[in-house]
Amino acid sequence: DTAVSQTPKYLVTQMGNDKSIKCEQNLGHDTMYWYKQDSKKFLKIMFSYNNKELIINETVPNRFSPKSPDKAHLNLHINSLELGDSAVYFCASSPGPTGTVYEQYFGPGTRLTVT
Amino acid sequence: GENVEQHPSTLSVQEGDSAVIKCTYSDSASNYFPWYKQELGKRPQLIIDIRSNVGEKKDQRIAVTLNKTAKHFSLHITETQPEDSAVYFCAASGAGSYQLTFGKGTKLSVIP
Numbered sequence: 132d133t134a135v136s137q138t139p140k141y142l143v144t145q146m147g148n149d150k151s152i153k154c155e156q157n158l159g160h161d162t163m164y165w166y167k168q169d170s171k172k173f174l175k176i177m178f179s180y181n182n183k184e185l186i187i188n189e190t191v192p193n194r195f196s197p198k199s200p201d202k203a204h205l206n207l208h209i210n211s212l213e214l215g216d217s218a219v220y221f222c223a224s225s226p227g228p229t230g231t232v233y234e235q236y237f238g239p240g241t242r243l244t245v246t
Numbered sequence: 247g248e249n250v251e252q253h254p255s256t257l258s259v260q261e262g263d264s265a266v267i268k269c270t271y272s273d274s275a276s277n278y279f280p281w282y283k284q285e286l287g288k289r290p291q292l293i294i295d296i297r298s299n300v301g302e303k304k305d306q307r308i309a310v311t312l313n314k315t316a317k318h319f320s321l322h323i324t325e326t327q328p329e330d331s332a333v334y335f336c337a338a339s340g341a342g343s344y345q346l347t348f349g350k351g352t353k354l355s356v357i358p
Contacts, residue, residue, distance in 0.1 A: 162344055172333055174290065174348040187345055221289065225344075234280065235346060237289040 134158050135238040137222050143244045144212055151208045152241045154222030162186075163205040164223040164235065165197060174221070180205050212245045219243070248273040250338050252349025259326050260357050267352045269336035270318040276338040279312060279319045280346070284333045293334075294321070326356045 135156045144150055156163060164187075165177040179187035180199040194210040205222060222238040249272040259265050271279075280295035296303045296310045296319065303310050307326075312319040319338075323330055333353050337346040 172284075172351045172353075174335060174351075176345055176347075179344050181344065234292045234295065237291070239289050 135222060135224055135236050137220075137238040137241050139241060140239060141242050141244075143246065145246055146212055146214060148212050149208070149210045150212060150243070151206055152220055152222075152243075154205045154207070154238055156203055156222075156224040156236070156238075158224055158226075158236060160224040160226050160236075161202060162225050163199065163202075164225075165205065165207050166221040166223060166237075168219040168221060168240070170218070178205075178207075209243075212243075214245050217243055217245045248276060248338055248340060248345075248347040250336060250347050250349040252336050252352060254352060255350065256353045256355070258355045258357060261326060261328060263326055265321075265323045265326050265330070265354055265356075267321045267334055267336070267354070268318060269320070269338075269349050270316075271338040271347075272317070273338070273340050274314075274317065275340045278339045278346075279310070280337050281308075281310060281321050282335045282337065282348075284335065284351075286332070290335060323354075326354075328356050328358050330354060331356045 138153045162181045164179045177191050178197045182202050183199045196208045199205045219240045219242050221240045223235040225235045226233045252269045277298035282290040283293045284290040294310050307324045309322045333351045335351050336349040339346045
């Protein structure tokens with residue numbers, strides 16, 4: 132039973148293309164996140180959704196657009212890909228939102244390579 | 247916003263020795279402090295966490311201590327084993343916040 136799943140696992144594409152990464156969680160959690168992990172391993176929050184509603188939107192280029200069709204799914208669409216977008220993108224989920232922060236469960240990651 | 251500093255960035259220890267990783271945070275309202283372990287090519291996974299109403303928590307060879315006054319918390323791993331080799335991240339989150347702010351990670355190498 133995969134708790135948080137992402138597809139695809141690897142994504143290689145050229146500059147200027149548009150791509151999407153999908154995330155699904157079967158834990159019944161209310162909150163989902165997207166993180167970017169760069170080559171130096173730094174984990175940076177990009178977006179967070181709670182019950183399909185955007186609650187965190189860090190300083191991320193407009194080319195990145197999250198979409199949450201329901202509380203079990205959070206997809207990430209990236210337009211006009213640039214070399215600097217190459218990274219590992221992690222989806223995560225956590226229970227909430229009662230004002231108490233809980234453990235975040237991470238997906239396996241999507242390694243995006245832009246050439 | 248919250249800022250989390252983590253030291254050291256790399257740490258090498260002999261198998262069987264102890265390892266200590268330290269983090270400081272800036273927001274005095276932060277009240278949740280998890281530690282994640284990320285093995286090479288894998289996802290980050292929670293190994294232990296502590297809330298601000300507790301000073302210390304242990305789980306077998308792993309312990310976390312929290313000093314709210316000084317705004318720092320530490321991860322202690324005793325009797326290290328080669329499988330402890332990984333990148334460890336500390337994080338902090340404030341009251342009512344959905345957001346975890348992560349430290350920059352510590353690459354721990356346990357030498358057999």
